[in-house]
Amino acid sequence: MKKYETVDHTADWALRVYGTDLGDLLTNAALGMSSLMVEHLDDIPSQLTRHCEIEGHDAESLLVAWLSELAYFAEMEQLVYSRFALSQVSSQHLSAQLSGGRVTELQKHIKAVTYHDLEIAETAEGLQATVVFDV
Amino acid sequence: MHKNDFREITPNCYEIPKSFRPDMRVPARFYADRKLLEGALGDKSLEQLVNTATLPGVVKYALAMPDIHQGYGFPIGGVIATELPDGVISPGGVGYDINCGVRLLATHLDRDEVEPYLSELASALQANCPSGVGQGGSVPLKRQELERLVEQGSKWALKNGYATPMDLERTEENGCLEGADASKVSDRAFKRGLSQIGTLGAGNHFIEVDVVDQLFDETAANRMGLFPGQIVVQIHCGSRGFGHQICTDYVRDFQQAVHKYGIHLPDRELVCAPLSSPEGQDYLAAMKAAANYAFVNRQVLTFHIRRAFEMVLAGKVSSHHLYQIYDIAHNMAKIEKHQVDGRELELCVHRKGATRAFGPGSEVLPGAFRDIGQPVLVPGSMGTASWVLVGTEGSMAQSFGSTCHGAGRTMSRRAAKKAVRGSDLIRKLEASGIHVRAGSMPGLAEEAPSAYKDVDRVIKVVHGAGIARKVARIVPVAVVKG
Numbered sequence: 001m002k003k004y005e006t007v008d009h010t011a012d013w014a015l016r017v018y019g020t021d022l023g024d025l026l027t028n029a030a031l032g033m034s035s036l037m038v039e040h041l042d043d044i045p046s047q048l049t050r051h052c053e054i055e056g057h058d059a060e061s062l063l064v065a066w067l068s069e070l071a072y073f074a075e076m077e078q079l080v081y082s083r084f085a086l087s088q089v090s091s092q093h094l095s096a097q098l099s100g101g102r103v104t105e106l107q108k109h110i111k112a113v114t115y116h117d118l119e120i121a122e123t124a125e126g127l128q129a130t131v132v133f134d135v
Numbered sequence: 136m137h138k139n140d141f142r143e144i145t146p147n148c149y150e151i152p153k154s155f156r157p158d159m160r161v162p163a164r165f166y167a168d169r170k171l172l173e174g175a176l177g178d179k180s181l182e183q184l185v186n187t188a189t190l191p192g193v194v195k196y197a198l199a200m201p202d203i204h205q206g207y208g209f210p211i212g213g214v215i216a217t218e219l220p221d222g223v224i225s226p227g228g229v230g231y232d233i234n235c236g237v238r239l240l241a242t243h244l245d246r247d248e249v250e251p252y253l254s255e256l257a258s259a260l261q262a263n264c265p266s267g268v269g270q271g272g273s274v275p276l277k278r279q280e281l282e283r284l285v286e287q288g289s290k291w292a293l294k295n296g297y298a299t300p301m302d303l304e305r306t307e308e309n310g311c312l313e314g315a316d317a318s319k320v321s322d323r324a325f326k327r328g329l330s331q332i333g334t335l336g337a338g339n340h341f342i343e344v345d346v347v348d349q350l351f352d353e354t355a356a357n358r359m360g361l362f363p364g365q366i367v368v369q370i371h372c373g374s375r376g377f378g379h380q381i382c383t384d385y386v387r388d389f390q391q392a393v394h395k396y397g398i399h400l401p402d403r404e405l406v407c408a409p410l411s412s413p414e415g416q417d418y419l420a421a422m423k424a425a426a427n428y429a430f431v432n433r434q435v436l437t438f439h440i441r442r443a444f445e446m447v448l449a450g451k452v453s454s455h456h457l458y459q460i461y462d463i464a465h466n467m468a469k470i471e472k473h474q475v476d477g478r479e480l481e482l483c484v485h486r487k488g489a490t491r492a493f494g495p496g497s498e499v500l501p502g503a504f505r506d507i508g509q510p511v512l513v514p515g516s517m518g519t520a521s522w523v524l525v526g527t528e529g530s531m532a533q534s535f536g537s538t539c540h541g542a543g544r545t546m547s548r549r550a551a552k553k554a555v556r557g558s559d560l561i562r563k564l565e566a567s568g569i570h571v572r573a574g575s576m577p578g579l580a581e582e583a584p585s586a587y588k589d590v591d592r593v594i595k596v597v598h599g600a601g602i603a604r605k606v607a608r609i610v611p612v613a614v615v616k617g
Contacts, residue, residue: 008547009205060403061390068383075327075376107577109337112231112379115386115403116207132207134231134379135338135548 001125004032013133020126022059023089026066030084033067036108037080044082045101052096059091059120064113071110078102136181147600159188163197166600171201183210186401192222195475198534200489201596202543208404211488214537219481224415225407226385228485230466233422234429235373237512238462243454245364246346252447254570257613259443260342261572264436266335266617274332278325282317288427292434304501306462310430316420321384327376333435337617339582340372344613351605355507355525359460361607368440370433371514378425385418410483461510465490465540473535484535492526492538492603511603516542516587518564521609522594529601538603542590551586552577570613579616
């Protein structure tokens with residue numbers, strides 16, 4: 001099953017992400033966003049780990065808050081993560097263990113994660129959502 | 136959506152009636168010619184325009200400018216006005232880059248005098264003005280100082296030696312929106328903002344050296360001091376991570392506010408709250424802080440640009456002095472009074488990728504410009520022309536004192552990146568006599584001129600519709616991209 005793909009959006013960048021369940025979708029969305037920030041995901045060093053807890057009002061706002069957190073680390077510390085171990089996932093909360101490292105140059109600066117047309121939809125294979133980034 | 140859904144009001148303006156969708160509160164109007172209308176049907180921008188016509192308190196029309204393109208929530212190039220006290224304010228209607236805008240500086244030099252030093256000047260501008268992601272600014276600030284800065288705007292810059300009194304006089308709102316409140320801004324926004332004052336950032340932001348190509352209104356041009364062949368400088372940037380974080384925070388918080396106030400919306404990015412509510416007032420005070428941040432950011436960049444000009448040109452040309460023509464926002468919500476159907480209403484005018492364009496006589500304009508109308512600065516895509524316009528009686532009567540803000544994208548970033556190589560683009564621009572300094576090659580390709588509409592066509596529409604008037608066309612000779 002495909003994890004994510006980039007889709008066309010006139011002004012900005014958008015990702016369609018897939019998952020068997022919410023935890024899988026959140027993981028794939030994070031991977032997809034990292035793939036926009038570096039040329040190859042394999043190039044991300046995995047020398048640093050970090051723990052984070054994210055809250056949301058519902059699954060969509062949890063997804064935006066989660067990706068906004070990762071965009072913040074990238075902007076402030078040039079830190080990009082490539083491994084995500086999620087636990088205690090509900091539509092209002094997630095805990096995550098991140099593993100990644102500092103990169104010399106970000107290929108893309110994700111300035112914000114939007115709610116535009118954002119809906120986590122059920123499909124025959126699981127869940128799907130399209131996230132539009134402000135770049 | 137089909138072109139038959141639009142009624143031609145004039146050859147430069149089309150209307151979608153209120154009956155088009157049951158949730159529309161007002162009709163929508165799109166300033167465009169037939170070709171731009173057909174082009175805009177290619178993405179979701181006009182559907183987004185219709186969505187903005189559903190916002191509570193919206194008056195008269197939801198408007199779109201000819202440079203419209205698809206945004207998130209609001210279209211880029213959208214203008215809506217909501218009536219106080221209970222009309223809404225929408226963080227998504229202002230956008231993430233709060234007070235993204237343009238500043239125009241002018242020299243007393245003509246092209247021939249500067250030509251031999253242009254390459255050196257481009258390099259000095261790039262070296263003096265930090266750009267790209269993670270590039271720290273040149274102004275080390277502590278949190279308390281940044282709080283003062285965002286409440287005082289350009290007055291802070293004046294006190295600290297980064298501005299002249301004339302710079303402030305020739306900036307929208309004199310570079311300070313009164314009522315900015317640092318206590319309505321999150322810690323995270325301050326953390327992102329601390330190191331970014333005086334930086335250009337990435338994306339479509341730039342510093343450009345241009346030459347005045349053609350004048351269309353001698354009186355207005357003279358008043359601004361513009362002459363053919365003159366070297367001028369444009370700055371395009373905004374409130375950096377500080378503004379982006381404020382928008383992120385309030386779009387998140389307003390997801391709850393819409394339930395509280397019983398507001399139903401076609402897109403979650405349009406979330407909003409009544410201006411009379413605590414949520415609406417908090418966002419307005421935080422937005423003003425970001426607007427002030429952006430005014431200071433462009434002001435500190437101006438300081439660096441003046442230094443670069445001094446470093447390269449002092450002693451070699453007759454004068455390296457740069458004076459300000461104007462500084463204008465194109466992502467902002469402002470409380471303004473406008474005549475609507477014969478009544479004066481107090482409105483919150485959202486301009487998302489649209490420029491304020493006040494006509495002659497407006498009291499907020501500096502004396503030198505009061506009888507010609509407000510200068511409007513419209514940057515084109517990289518390597519193509521930009522325009523200086525003035526606001527008109529027509530913009531006051533038709534568009535809440537607003538007009539277009541740029542060329543408007545027509546191709547997605549992904550498609551542009553596939554179609555154009557950054558290095559090829561640099562060669563092409565350099566071959567046409569434009570010096571280019573860019574932080575990122577793929578980033579440069581995304582901004583290729585072929586990804587944008589024809590800015591001259593956009594200007595023809597706003598001029599033809601009477602919502603701005605042509606003053607001067609300027610063309611680039613050196614570009615610094617983030």
